[in-house]
Amino acid sequence: ATQIARHLGARVFGTASAAKHDALKSLGVDACIDYRTEDFEARVMELTHGRGVELILDAVGGRSFKKSYRALAPSGRLGMFGISSAATGKTPSKLSLLRTVLGMPWLQFNPVSLMNDNKGAFGVNMGHLWDEVDRVNGWMESLLELYVEGAIRPVVAERFSFEHAAEAHHYLQDRKNFGKVLLIP
Template identity: 50%
Template sequence: MRQVVIVGHGGPEKLELRETPDPRPSRGEVRIRVVASGINFADILARQGLYPDAPRPPVVVGYEVSGTVDAVGADADPALIGKDVMAMTRFGGYSDVVCVPARQVFEKPDALTHAEAAGLPVVYLTAWQLLVVMGSLKAGESVLIHNAGGGVGLAAIDIARHIGARIYGTASSAKHPFLFERGAHELIDYRTTDWAAGIDQLTGGKGVSLIIDPLGGRHWKKSYQALRATGRLGMFGISSSSASRLPGVLRLGKTALGMPVFHPVPLMSANRSVFGVNLGHMWHEPDMIAEWMRLLLDGVTEGWVRPHVDRTFPLPAAGEAHSYLEERRNIGKVVLTA
């Protein structure tokens, strides 16, 4: 099989295509001939040495794939052989063959291409946890989606639109027409406008019910200040650290120094709450994840879950795909094809 390996920390040139024998499924596992693999910003942070959960190089990253089951291990259902599926992988997704526990495998809806299916699990599950499970977003409330043109941003627009919330977003102006078409109500170009002042004006000074923020550092303080009473801040990334020109872990240090401290007493006085989401730390809750996925797959059938693949790259062009995502040129998902 072919795999894209991070051979060291650094730029996209640290991604190398290698060949290795096909794996055999262990007890309770299935083997998938991969057609498409989703790319996430965590993969870029791992390549840069900024993602603490990632094993040290050489390592194959990737959290999600879609393809066809061609073998099963003991205790796995042999009826899965020949099925088109999507699966969550705990690293290893940048491969054209993967073995994963059967409990992390879901039948691919006929309505989705393999590329769309590979782009669904991470961003939609993350958005669901942020908006529904922990953010408790309700019809008539407002949500501010930072990086609204990214994978999680588009998924959050779909979910918030389904709930009936008012949707604000930050994104570069070139992405605004597409995001309005997807369901956003108000958009702010964060590059040319102070988004906090814009939100203050748009909400008449009240603030927003829920803000989801993947930026990290000082941005979290700014987001917290833009909440209304009973508002919630969902933090789910530190993507701002990747843009720093500082070497290695010094980037994380600069981001950490800018992070706010949320003390319980001011939180009580402000009637606000903050929470964090890291889907990569939910592997011990497979039943919970399966239930969320079932609801999202129902959403595919009903038409309100609409995975959008901005661009696909062949497996050998993984470095080019990383550059494309790192430069924030995408709207929605970037996917590797085997």
């Protein structure tokens, strides 16, 4: 998403641990925010002189959705595509999931609030788009065109053989990756 935004001329802010800031900058991120030590909502508002941003893509979920929504500019859009805040360790935690669900902005995303705030919110779950073959193919064709043009390049963090799939999951759960983790047959 960062590379596409840069290709379109957008100013890009990115959240990551401080250890990943150099990698973000190498992709053209204009401002890096350490979500572990900084309040990203306050930092975004500071960077935009109180205006907010046009688009936020949030994979964290829970309370993060609320903060992201508040950091939007008028007519801004919040895209929600994950709830990584529910995954706090290598074993499933019902308490962590419950905390994440309870922290979600259930009342904030009602039609009247969205209209009055002049903001929008949408969610994406690629696993629910299996029957949308033509739509997904269109997206892939657009991405491949950008790849051929050299506008985007996949960022691969690590490759694991199928025999090491569990190790790949641990790598993701430990948040070691910057980029995609591939399973190789």
